[in-house]
Amino acid sequence: MKDQVMIITGAAMGLGYAAAEALAKKGAKLVLVDYNEKALKEAEEKLKSTYQVEILSVTADVSKEEQVKNYVEETVTKFGKIDGFYNNAGIEGKQAGLTDYDLDIFKKVIDINLMGVYYGMRYVIPVMQKQKFGRIVNVASVGGIRGVVNQTPYVASKHAVSGMTKNAGLEYGKDGILTNAIAPGAILTPMVAEAFKQVNPDDPKVAEAEYAKRNPTKALGDPKDVGSLVAFLLSKENGYVNGQTIAIDGGESNMYGNPE
Numbered sequence: 001m002k003d004q005v006m007i008i009t010g011a012a013m014g015l016g017y018a019a020a021e022a023l024a025k026k027g028a029k030l031v032l033v034d035y036n037e038k039a040l041k042e043a044e045e046k047l048k049s050t051y052q053v054e055i056l057s058v059t060a061d062v063s064k065e066e067q068v069k070n071y072v073e074e075t076v077t078k079f080g081k082i083d084g085f086y087n088n089a090g091i092e093g094k095q096a097g098l099t100d101y102d103l104d105i106f107k108k109v110i111d112i113n114l115m116g117v118y119y120g121m122r123y124v125i126p127v128m129q130k131q132k133f134g135r136i137v138n139v140a141s142v143g144g145i146r147g148v149v150n151q152t153p154y155v156a157s158k159h160a161v162s163g164m165t166k167n168a169g170l171e172y173g174k175d176g177i178l179t180n181a182i183a184p185g186a187i188l189t190p191m192v193a194e195a196f197k198q199v200n201p202d203d204p205k206v207a208e209a210e211y212a213k214r215n216p217t218k219a220l221g222d223p224k225d226v227g228s229l230v231a232f233l234l235s236k237e238n239g240y241v242n243g244q245t246i247a248i249d250g251g252e253s254n255m256y257g258n259p260e
């Protein structure tokens with residue numbers, strides 16, 4: 001991936017950071033985007049101290065169209081192109097039943113997870129069209145192919161990500177742009193650790209162990225596994241996978257019922 005330019009949103013931690021590491025190892029140039037400025041700086045420093053990597057960091061909230069336009073413009077100004085786009089930033093919201101869901105939080109989840117992913121593609125795709133090349137990975141979730149109790153806006157937004165991915169694949173395949181989504185199951189990142197705290201505030205580790213028991217692999221996912229899949233989908237090695245939502249969940253989304 002030498003000289004390939006990769007934008008990663010939500011890059012400061014979790015799945016974004018893991019992908020940044022996987023791409024840095026392969027020699028890509030990175031544009032790290034996050035709205036947590038402090039964590040973003042720390043991520044940049046950590047990557048630079050471990051890998052020989054050129055990095056542009058841009059503080060931006062992906063739910064704000066102007067800020068998305070700006071991170072894309074800054075990338076083109078500095079590097080002149082965008083080979084890969086990991087459209088990853090997202091939030092879970094708070095867990096609550098469908099009719100009880102706090103409307104402000106509902107709208108925030110939609111603004112970040114749906115509109116943020118859309119704005120990203122809206123500004124990145126024209127750059128890739130000019131190049132006649134591009135690879136995009138949007139981050140959906142198992143909640144983008146299944147229902148998840150008490151997470152209505154999350155599930156709605158992630159189904160939307162999967163839908164927009166199909167459309168981008170259909171509309172821009174002719175321009176050499178392959179767009180896919182990944183659907184992670186429970187991967188142990190700060191977001192998922194926070195979800196286990198909501199399920200069992202007294203002992204989140206118990207909630208974590210319970211959840212892992214249900215998975216065919218009897219384990220939670222490692223962010224590094226997701227990083228490897230993303231690095232493949234963003235590379236030229238991926239020549240023909242387009243418009244798909246690929247589960248990375250230990251097989252859990254194939255289960256019907258919960259065999260122990």
Ligand SMILES: NC(=O)c1ccc[n+]([C@@H]2O[C@H](COP(=O)([O-])OP(=O)(O)OC[C@H]3O[C@@H](n4cnc5c(N)ncnc54)[C@H](O)[C@@H]3O)[C@@H](O)[C@H]2O)c1
Pocket residue numbers: 009010011012013014015016033034035036039060061062063088089090091092112116139140141142183184185186187188189190191192
């Ligand atoms: N971890 C999992 O098991 C899992 C499962 C399915 C889907 N996902 C999805 O993967 C993506 C990353 O999740 P994670 O687990 O790494 O989360 P995380 O909370 O650990 O990290 C998310 C990062 O995104 C940033 N971010 C959030 N909202 C932003 C915004 N509006 N603008 C810019 N940056 C923003 C945060 O500051 C943080 O650095 C999300 O879209 C999430 O829905 C995660």
